[in-house]
Amino acid sequence: MGWDYALVHIKFTIPLAGLLTAVLKPLLTRTDLYKTSALIVIAFTSALPWDSYLVHQRIWTYPEDAILGPRFLKVPVEELFFFVIQTYITSMFYILLNKPSFHPQYLTNRADSAPGVQFVRRLGQSALTVLIAYGFYLVRKGGEGTYLGLILAWACPFALLTWTFSGLFLLRLPAARIALPILIPTVYLWLVDELALGRGTWAIESGTKLGICIFGSLEIEEAVFFLATNVLVVLGLVAFDRGTAVVNTFPGLFPEVPATPTFSLVLKGVFTNPSKYDIARVRGLRDSVKRLKSKSRSFYLASSTFPGRLRIDLVLLYSFCRVADDLVDEARTQAAALDWIDKLTKYLDLAYASDAKASASTHSLAGYIDKNFPESARSALKLLPTSLLPKEPLYELLEGFKMDLSFTQGDGRKSSPQFPIKDEQTLELYAHRVASTVGELCLWLVFHHSQTRLAPDQQAVLVAAARTMGHALQYVNIARDIKVDAAMNRVYLPTSWLKEEGPGQGPDQGGLRLTPEDIIRNPDQAGAETLRQRLLDLAFREYGRSRPVMGSIPDGDGVRGPLIVAVESYMEIGRVLRERAGVPCPKNPDRATVPRSRRIWVAWKNLALA
Numbered sequence: 001m002g003w004d005y006a007l008v009h010i011k012f013t014i015p016l017a018g019l020l021t022a023v024l025k026p027l028l029t030r031t032d033l034y035k036t037s038a039l040i041v042i043a044f045t046s047a048l049p050w051d052s053y054l055v056h057q058r059i060w061t062y063p064e065d066a067i068l069g070p071r072f073l074k075v076p077v078e079e080l081f082f083f084v085i086q087t088y089i090t091s092m093f094y095i096l097l098n099k100p101s102f103h104p105q106y107l108t109n110r111a112d113s114a115p116g117v118q119f120v121r122r123l124g125q126s127a128l129t130v131l132i133a134y135g136f137y138l139v140r141k142g143g144e145g146t147y148l149g150l151i152l153a154w155a156c157p158f159a160l161l162t163w164t165f166s167g168l169f170l171l172r173l174p175a176a177r178i179a180l181p182i183l184i185p186t187v188y189l190w191l192v193d194e195l196a197l198g199r200g201t202w203a204i205e206s207g208t209k210l211g212i213c214i215f216g217s218l219e220i221e222e223a224v225f226f227l228a229t230n231v232l233v234v235l236g237l238v239a240f241d242r243g244t245a246v247v248n249t250f251p252g253l254f255p256e257v258p259a260t261p262t263f264s265l266v267l268k269g270v271f272t273n274p275s276k277y278d279i280a281r282v283r284g285l286r287d288s289v290k291r292l293k294s295k296s297r298s299f300y301l302a303s304s305t306f307p308g309r310l311r312i313d314l315v316l317l318y319s320f321c322r323v324a325d326d327l328v329d330e331a332r333t334q335a336a337a338l339d340w341i342d343k344l345t346k347y348l349d350l351a352y353a354s355d356a357k358a359s360a361s362t363h364s365l366a367g368y369i370d371k372n373f374p375e376s377a378r379s380a381l382k383l384l385p386t387s388l389l390p391k392e393p394l395y396e397l398l399e400g401f402k403m404d405l406s407f408t409q410g411d412g413r414k415s416s417p418q419f420p421i422k423d424e425q426t427l428e429l430y431a432h433r434v435a436s437t438v439g440e441l442c443l444w445l446v447f448h449h450s451q452t453r454l455a456p457d458q459q460a461v462l463v464a465a466a467r468t469m470g471h472a473l474q475y476v477n478i479a480r481d482i483k484v485d486a487a488m489n490r491v492y493l494p495t496s497w498l499k500e501e502g503p504g505q506g507p508d509q510g511g512l513r514l515t516p517e518d519i520i521r522n523p524d525q526a527g528a529e530t531l532r533q534r535l536l537d538l539a540f541r542e543y544g545r546s547r548p549v550m551g552s553i554p555d556g557d558g559v560r561g562p563l564i565v566a567v568e569s570y571m572e573i574g575r576v577l578r579e580r581a582g583v584p585c586p587k588n589p590d591r592a593t594v595p596r597s598r599r600i601w602v603a604w605k606n607l608a609l610a
């Protein structure tokens with residue numbers, strides 16, 4: 001009996017697994033734990049007979065004085081533990097690096113894939129087939145190539161199977177998110193192996209190996225073994241993610257999906273014929289997530305913490321809100337902007353036509369969208385999950401956009417600007433329309449996807465808190481954008497506050513009062529900063545009223561933490577603005593931003609505390 005092999009775990013594998021667990025714990029979803037457990041079971045059951053065969057054949061040996069003693073099918077317990085811990089470590093690296101991935105956008109089929117990509121998939125299949133054949137050839141031949149042959153003949157069929165099913169999907173994923181979780185643990189295990197073999201913890205018998213060392217005493221077979229097993233783990237995880245993405249993305253194929261899909265459901269997803277995929281929906285999701293990523297870093301990061309279908313629907317809701325806001329905002333004339341609002345209203349009328357007319361209206365809705373909206377906006381309108389959302393907040397959101405139009409009188413942006421935000425009540429009404437509505441809509445999606453059914457009065461309390469939180473976020477938004485808005489002749493600071501602030505710089509005010517025109521002329525002046533801080537105080541007051549209620553969001557479905565992250569990531573912009581107190585951000589002088597590392601910290605911390 002000896003401790004050498006156990007010490008390899010105590011010194012090298014367990015601490016790394018512990019560190020990864022500590023970093024990832026707040027980010028791990030039930031699905032993450034489920035897929036890691038599934039992979040461990042699969043890795044264990046597939047590696048055990050193979051490893052046992054190697055030990056029986058004395059290709060691998062373990063000196064008795066290097067191991068604790070207990071064995072199963074001749075395999076020492078330390079080795080059995082290796083199957084588990086290696087799979088766990090590689091899975092954790094994969095999950096960590098793939099947290100931001102929005103997998104539905106990578107679903108694809110032959111019709112949707114470029115010929116070059118299909119060629120690479122076939123090339124991979126051919127290469128793996130050749131490696132399998134070569135592996136069997138080496139095993140049959142015996143002698144020095146035996147161990148390498150056994151590795152290839154064992155690992156490559158699994159790789160071929162997963163590559164065949166998931167190759168096109170995998171080729172769409174960002175390469176680093178696949179390569180790094182393979183390479184980092186592989187190189188780490190190579191170093192561990194170098195130490196272990198150097199100490200004689202385990203040995204490969206000399207007649208069955210090529211005798212080539214990659215570096216030090218790391219044999220080529222050991223290097224290939226760790227690389228191949230990590231490739232298998234990552235391919236397995238990719239297959240799982242693809243299966244999960246299929247069941248979450250296509251309600252038409254999978255009408256009811258639990259928040260954590262069962263293993264059999266994921267398998268159904270994996271084996272669903274890709275020709276059945278609704279590729280138009282996938283393309284719409286690609287557009288939506290691209291829009292979210294480019295327009296809101298806070299919500300993009302927050303979205304990655306939401307589970308399954310809820311994440312998809314939130315991304316779609318964001319996309320709709322952004323498209324609608326941009327159509328109105330970017331219209332060249334007020335008449336054109338009003339026209340967009342009319343069209344969006346008609347769109348909602350059609351989308352919410354009564355059930356009796358539903359099938360006819362679905363058809364006419366798509367036709368209406370195609371006829372009236374630009375190509376770039378269509379998928380956002382077609383994919384909005386209206387069946388899960390009440391219509392009132394959506395109509396009210398359009399009323400909010402109308403308020404934006406009252407900054408311009410008449411036709412053309414050149415006419416003198418108007419300032420509709422006269423006082424704090426109007427500001428609140430505006431925030432209510434453009435942001436409380438959004439908070440409420442987010443919450444209805446949460447209610448829909450939640451397994452926990454809330455009583456109507458509990459829902460009402462949460463909806464009220466979401467509306468209040470909408471005020472807070474909108475005030476932060478306005479406080480951040482004073483300069484950007486001024487460049488568009490818009491001042492959302494209440495005119496009554498400006499009056500209180502004085503002295504202004506405008507000649508017509510005689511230097512006594514601050515006016516919206518003064519802010520447009522010089523949004524960097526001290527008075528604007530004072531009012532920014534006043535608005536932030538109001539934002540944090542509303543936040544303070546709403547935030548404690550978030551503790552009562554049921555956490556059974558893993559949505560409380562993500563909702564808090566969404567809110568806190570945005571409020572962090574307000575905290576940055578408070579800290580900077582008017583000193584412009586060096587990276588973006590017009591618009592304060594939260595540095596990436598700080599955003600990640602906010603997300604991590606709030607998930608840990610939720």
Ligand SMILES: CC(C)=CCC/C(C)=C/CC/C(C)=C/CC/C(C)=C/[C@@H]1[C@@H](COP(=O)(O)OP(=O)(O)O)[C@]1(C)CC/C=C(\C)CC/C=C(\C)CCC=C(C)C
Pocket residue numbers: 295296299300302303314315317318319321322325434435436438439440442443462463465466467469470473474477546547549550553563566567
């Ligand atoms: C995680 C995730 C993907 C969330 C999506 C949230 C979502 C649907 C946001 C819509 C954003 C949008 C474009 C709305 C149009 C009107 C508008 C501009 C509103 C302002 C948002 C700012 O977005 P952004 O910074 O991208 O816009 P600009 O660059 O300024 O053009 C708002 C500030 C409103 C945001 C309000 C919310 C997200 C509501 C917050 C409340 C909750 C999440 C509910 C919390 C629950 C409880 C119980 C308190």
